[in-house]
Amino acid sequence: MLRRITQSFVRYAERYVPDPYLYAVLLTFITVIAALLWTHSGLMGIMSAWYDGIWTILAFALEMALILVTGYTLAEAPLVKRGLRKLASIPQGQVGAVVTVFLSAAIASWLNWGFGLVVGALMAREISKRLRNVDFAFLVSAAYMGFMVWASGLSSSIALATATHGNALNIVEKFTGKVIGLGQTVFAPYNLVPVVLLVVIMPFVLMFMAPKAEDMKKIDPEVLIQQDKPAELPARPRTFATMLEDAWIINLLLVLMGVLYEWNHISKHGFSLDINQFIFYMLMLGLLFHWTPIRYARTFNSSARTAGPILLQFPLYGGIMGIMTTTGLAGVIAQAFVSFSTQRTLPFWSFISSNIISLFVPSGGGHWAVQGPFMVPAALKLHVDPGMTAMATAMGEQTANMIQPFWALPILALARLGIKDIMGYGVIALVVGLIIYGGALLIFA
Numbered sequence: 001m002l003r004r005i006t007q008s009f010v011r012y013a014e015r016y017v018p019d020p021y022l023y024a025v026l027l028t029f030i031t032v033i034a035a036l037l038w039t040h041s042g043l044m045g046i047m048s049a050w051y052d053g054i055w056t057i058l059a060f061a062l063e064m065a066l067i068l069v070t071g072y073t074l075a076e077a078p079l080v081k082r083g084l085r086k087l088a089s090i091p092q093g094q095v096g097a098v099v100t101v102f103l104s105a106a107i108a109s110w111l112n113w114g115f116g117l118v119v120g121a122l123m124a125r126e127i128s129k130r131l132r133n134v135d136f137a138f139l140v141s142a143a144y145m146g147f148m149v150w151a152s153g154l155s156s157s158i159a160l161a162t163a164t165h166g167n168a169l170n171i172v173e174k175f176t177g178k179v180i181g182l183g184q185t186v187f188a189p190y191n192l193v194p195v196v197l198l199v200v201i202m203p204f205v206l207m208f209m210a211p212k213a214e215d216m217k218k219i220d221p222e223v224l225i226q227q228d229k230p231a232e233l234p235a236r237p238r239t240f241a242t243m244l245e246d247a248w249i250i251n252l253l254l255v256l257m258g259v260l261y262e263w264n265h266i267s268k269h270g271f272s273l274d275i276n277q278f279i280f281y282m283l284m285l286g287l288l289f290h291w292t293p294i295r296y297a298r299t300f301n302s303s304a305r306t307a308g309p310i311l312l313q314f315p316l317y318g319g320i321m322g323i324m325t326t327t328g329l330a331g332v333i334a335q336a337f338v339s340f341s342t343q344r345t346l347p348f349w350s351f352i353s354s355n356i357i358s359l360f361v362p363s364g365g366g367h368w369a370v371q372g373p374f375m376v377p378a379a380l381k382l383h384v385d386p387g388m389t390a391m392a393t394a395m396g397e398q399t400a401n402m403i404q405p406f407w408a409l410p411i412l413a414l415a416r417l418g419i420k421d422i423m424g425y426g427v428i429a430l431v432v433g434l435i436i437y438g439g440a441l442l443i444f445a
Contacts, residue, residue, distance in 0.1 A: 010424030053322015071118035077289030105146025354396020
């Protein structure tokens with residue numbers, strides 16, 4: 001039954017879900033109409049919020065593009081590719097393959113969301129190069145499902161902000177004067193239990209979702225092999241320029257500069273892994289593993305072709321977020337759920353409202369900035385743990401992502417698929433996430 005339901009969603013997505021770019025454009029129109037109907041903003045005010053939002057996301061868009069390109073470039077290094085191939089050689093059939101991809105992506109996403117976005121898609125590609133009897137889109141969707149634990153993990157934007165004194169997004173501290181550590185959020189039972197349940201249950205769900213042989217959308221392994229085939233360096237005359245291009249000492253000196261910086265930074269501030277540091281580590285490791293400057297540059301240039309969807313679509317989502325935050329539309333949605341919440345149900349309704357807001361503001365930090373000012377005061381008024389309320393918002397974001405292409409773009413770019421190829425499977429993942437996370441919030445409240 002689950003397989004039949006899944007395939008019906010897959011067919012629906014293939015027929016009706018447009019390219020992610022058009023998805024973002026249509027979502028923009030919906031947001032404009034909603035702001036006109038439910039806020040006091042005029043049309044020109046909404047247009048100004050939309051325009052300003054486009055440019056405020058550019059730094060983040062570039063960071064996401066660099067995560068994608070530096071991660072892909074690192075994965076193309078011979079040593080890393082051998083490791084991926086060894087791991088990809090473990091599964092012998094579609095079920096084993098999809099479970100391997102999901103678990104790899106989930107573990108990586110819990111450790112760091114940027115790492116998870118890259119690992120899952122690359123594992124799906126490596127496995128599909130070896131196994132012919134697998135549905136490639138199904139494997140890629142499993143990789144994205146692993147992302148459903150990131151906001152409950154060590155790189156959770158909301159949890160890290162709540163644990164950092166003076167952070168602009170530490171809304172709990174602004175209202176209570178207290179900082180809530182990761183022990184009360186990420187490592188709290190109400191968060192760890194659903195994460196473990198999800199990691200245990202999803203492989204069984206994937207097993208029953210798996211398309212039959214006649215329904216599989218296979219990809220020729222040779223196509224993937226050719227796409228990932230490294231470009232051979234052409235024969236070059238031995239000149240001063242080519243000697244510099246092949247000088248491994250240049251890469252090594254650059255990496256040593258990075259090591260010195262990190263040693264100094266960690267000794268003064270302790271270890272942390274934010275988005276910029278993650279990109280920095282991917283860059284340094286890539287330089288080291290590719291060894292010569294010209295090989296890294298050629299591979300990086302080739303990998304950069306995958307960043308097009310991010311550079312095109314993220315500014316559109318910036319515009320949507322601008323409308324949601326400037327007009328107060330996100331606050332209207334959050335306040336509507338707060339109005340009928342009780343001490344026992346506030347975290348749950350924070351989770352549900354977060355799922356709705358995440359469709360329009362799919363950014364952890366930006367999301368909390370507009371929802372937190374309504375949820376934290378409500379939690380204090382109802383004597384609810386504000387940390388639990390904050391993490392409920394984080395949980396809502398990661399489940400809503402299953403039907404929101406914003407975070408899927410890096411994975412889709414690496415896999416060279418469209419959102420319609422994985423959206424049908426994402427609906428089932430959304431339902432599972434709603435049950436597990438929502439149920440845990442009600443039980444632990």
